């Protein structure tokens with residue numbers, strides 16, 4: 001008999017518990033994808049995510065076909081599509097892997113209840129996390145708000161961890177079953193400029209094979225020295241697995257297993273531990289979003305509800321979005337994002353700090369832009385990253401610790417490789433003028449006349465204003 005395997009953000013065959021469960025039960029898995037972005041509202045995938053999804057679904061279908069199966073694509077209300085598919089295939093069961101965003105949880109709960117009341121066995125599984133949010137709690141029995149104790153507890157559960165492999169062959173789903181083509185889903189609407197995403201694909205190969213390749217490259221290369229090099233945006237010092245992890249093209253268990261089983265020299269112990277703890281931040285973000293679902297829009301720290309944010313000025317916001325702030329490290333980051341769909345973590349913090357502290361705009365404006373333009377846009381990680389940088393979140397950087405984009409450039413991009421690459425009009429400036437070119441007016445006029453001669457706001461004054469604004473909420477506790 002048949003069993004539906006409903007693919008969502010688990011677009012892989014290896015270590016896919018929903019697929020494996022159908023196989024283990026002796027069923028013919030019928031792989032299904034249902035396009036229903038409005039069910040994730042207000043966090044339906046943004047433009048960069050849709051562009052990625054388009055390719056990832058094509059890759060999944062090709063991988064399934066290479067094993068004798070195929071992806072059946074439908075679109076519409078998920079519950080009614082699943083009901084139709086169940087009756088068309090006479091499916092004996094439905095399997096899926098769990099999601100943790102509030103809208104998805106509500107939808108999945110409704111579907112589970114709807115189908116169960118009709119006698120259809122529905123089973124959900126964990127494909128995306130090392131530790132699901134409800135499986136770790138503080139000594140008092142509540143959720144964690146601080147990373148270090150969370151991770152201390154959670155990482156103990158990684159011993160003896162297992163990760164499944166991909167089935168070599170799959171039985172064929174019923175031939176009569178009709179489906180759409182990926183191209184019919186309109187995932188690549190011309191929302192931005194024509195071919196805005198064209199530059200992405202020099203950097204990325206969506207799909208499971210691309211994810212595994214990225215992991216190999218990392219393990220053979222940047223893992224050595226990760227702890228020190230991960231902060232330097234001018235080099236490939238990190239794994240770049242974030243979009244693959246977001247779409248479930250690779251399982252975090254597969255990554256951890258590779259780290260645990262590798263025959264590593266003792267010298268890289270600190271790199272391994274640090275990399276694992278970054279995966280831990282991903283777990284922590286999901287823990288927070290699950291237990292505090294309102295934080296996708298509200299400040300986790302409620303005293304910031306009264307914070308005097310500045311009303312957004314479209315000109316300021318659009319200068320930030322398109323990398324025309326006159327602050328080179330911020331502009332480099334925003335242009336890297338626009339061109340590749342990704343931004344280095346260090347620069348994400350600097351660009352986010354500039355928006356929320358120097359421009360003093362609510363972090364939601366920045367989070368929305370990232371949501372639309374990041375290929376790894378992820379509600380849990382994006383929310384946590386923005387609230388952390390804005391100082392409004394759990395275990396956040398204290399509000400008064402404001403990043404200086406000039407000092408950060410000097411420290412993490414001292415030779416200016418990153419700035420020169422993404423802000424090429426500054427390429428001819430000497431190193432000493434790259435981080436704060438407005439302090440070298442003559443050089444700037446001569447060598448980079450098209451770059452803004454002043455930053456959008458004075459860095460020192462805006463920093464003082466942010467600290468003064470903070471004084472107004474600080475007293476409330």
Ligand code: FAD
Pocket residue numbers: 230238239240241242243245246278279280281282283285343344345346348349352370374376377378379381382383384385386389
């Ligand atoms: P690596 O350094 O190789 O880390 C490995 C993996 O660990 C990453 O792929 C990611 O899954 C996880 N990870 C690493 N750092 C973090 C972190 N700080 N928080 C949570 N998980 C982390 N990450 C996203 O995946 N999606 C987002 O939408 C997102 N938005 C962010 C917004 C802001 C303002 C900030 C400051 C950070 C954001 N991050 C987000 C976290 C981080 O910047 C990216 O995960 C990281 O840059 C991805 O690159 P990598 O895969 O090479 O990371």
